[in-house]
Amino acid sequence: MKNINSEMINDNEFDLICKYIKLRNVSNISQSELAKRVGVARSTVARMEKNLHSISLGTFTKLLEAMNYELQIVKKDDNNGKQ
Numbered sequence: 001m002k003n004i005n006s007e008m009i010n011d012n013e014f015d016l017i018c019k020y021i022k023l024r025n026v027s028n029i030s031q032s033e034l035a036k037r038v039g040v041a042r043s044t045v046a047r048m049e050k051n052l053h054s055i056s057l058g059t060f061t062k063l064l065e066a067m068n069y070e071l072q073i074v075k076k077d078d079n080n081g082k083q
Contacts, residue, residue, distance in 0.1 A: 009051055020064070021049055027067045037066040 009017075024034060031049070035042040040059060047053035048060075061071050 017049065017051065020060075023064075023067055023069055029067060034063060034066055038062045 024031075031045040032042045035045045038059070044053065044055065044059075045063070048055045064071055
């Protein structure tokens, strides 16, 4: 578990938030622009990125879609890619 702003989240959640932030930065989209595209307050985006606020899965997928990405579920590799 990683501790961000006094809230405990697991490694998967932490990694997902980090990847999302990296995608937003690489896409050169500000929090304000992304929030406007999705129809939420900029503070909602900022607080989610700092793990101060947990957003719904629906809102998260809308944020990704606004950047032309999608969320997928894949089965974990049981042997970490080793044969």
